Amino acid sequence: MRSRRSEVSYTARQRSYRLLLYVLMLVGCVIMLLPFFWMLTTSVKTEAGAMRMPPQWIPAKLHWENYAVAWGMAPFGRYFFNSFFVSITSTIGEVITTILAAYAFAKMRFFGKNVLFAILLGTLMIPGEMLLVPNYVTLTRLGWLDHYEALIIPWMVSVFGIFLLRQFFRSIPDELWDAARIDGCPRGRYLWRVVVPLSKPAVLTVALFKFLGSWNAYQWVLMMTNTESMRTVPVGLATFSSDIGTAYHLLMAASVMAILPILILFFFTQKQFIQGIARTGIK
Numbered sequence: 001m002r003s004r005r006s007e008v009s010y011t012a013r014q015r016s017y018r019l020l021l022y023v024l025m026l027v028g029c030v031i032m033l034l035p036f037f038w039m040l041t042t043s044v045k046t047e048a049g050a051m052r053m054p055p056q057w058i059p060a061k062l063h064w065e066n067y068a069v070a071w072g073m074a075p076f077g078r079y080f081f082n083s084f085f086v087s088i089t090s091t092i093g094e095v096i097t098t099i100l101a102a103y104a105f106a107k108m109r110f111f112g113k114n115v116l117f118a119i120l121l122g123t124l125m126i127p128g129e130m131l132l133v134p135n136y137v138t139l140t141r142l143g144w145l146d147h148y149e150a151l152i153i154p155w156m157v158s159v160f161g162i163f164l165l166r167q168f169f170r171s172i173p174d175e176l177w178d179a180a181r182i183d184g185c186p187r188g189r190y191l192w193r194v195v196v197p198l199s200k201p202a203v204l205t206v207a208l209f210k211f212l213g214s215w216n217a218y219q220w221v222l223m224m225t226n227t228e229s230m231r232t233v234p235v236g237l238a239t240f241s242s243d244i245g246t247a248y249h250l251l252m253a254a255s256v257m258a259i260l261p262i263l264i265l266f267f268f269t270q271k272q273f274i275q276g277i278a279r280t281g282i283k
Contacts, residue, residue, distance in 0.1 A: 043252035050249040070253040079236040087214035093156035102165030168202035
């Protein structure tokens with residue numbers, strides 16, 4: 001009887017903990033989604049409704065024409081083209097360089113490998129703001145100011161991506177390389193035909209991180225571009241802010257259009273993204 005009571009008590013405590021956990025997760029979800037909901041509702045308000053105090057969460061009338069007005073206030077077609085072009089090309093370049101470097105640090109033996117990897121990780125501690133001026137001077141002397149090269153080439157290598165893929169590559173058994181070497185497979189073919197397919201979740205995670213970073217880049221693009229034809233979507237959003245104020249309803253409409261490609265991308269790659277994060281570093 002006493003054992004049964006203890007089991008019932010343990011089950012009740014487990015249910016209480018689980019209920020509390022679900023409540024906390026629900027509260028956290030609401031807190032994170034609240035800004036997006038406010039952005040979406042503000043995008044279909046009038047200018048007066050966006051500035052109304054106290055705030056009106058859901059407007060009485062939805063003004064979907066805000067999206068057309070926001071699109072026409074700036075060359076957003078060109079902005080979206082630049083964002084897609086820069087994000088895709090820099091992502092492809094970073095994935096290639098990251099795979100090669102991560103495989104070398106994970107599976108190859110060469111003199112000073114651990115020291116070089118430690119120095120590589122040490123660069124993560126350097127604030128990016130310290131490199132803005134030297135990089136700007138260097139790229140200006142190369143004649144890349146207001147060109148795609150300045151927005152793509154400096155960002156085709158990621159120390160974090162190398163570290164992430166290295167941890168994943170280390171979990172791949174060395175026996176696969178031994179078997180491939182017996183069959184006469186060169187190391188390059190083994191990398192692209194065996195290692196990369198087995199590491200698909202981690203590779204997609206690196207690519208998704210890079211695409212998000214390139215799409216949301218603002219400060220570097222603002223520094224390295226002088227004309228509207230070279231600007232990307234985040235920089236283009238500044239069109240709705242001026243000395244006399246900000247058109248928040250149009251800014252929110254443009255922001256919704258800006259994050260829509262990211263949401264679609266994450267919707268189709270969330271499974272691989274979660275697997276890549278969960279399995280990285282597990283032997």
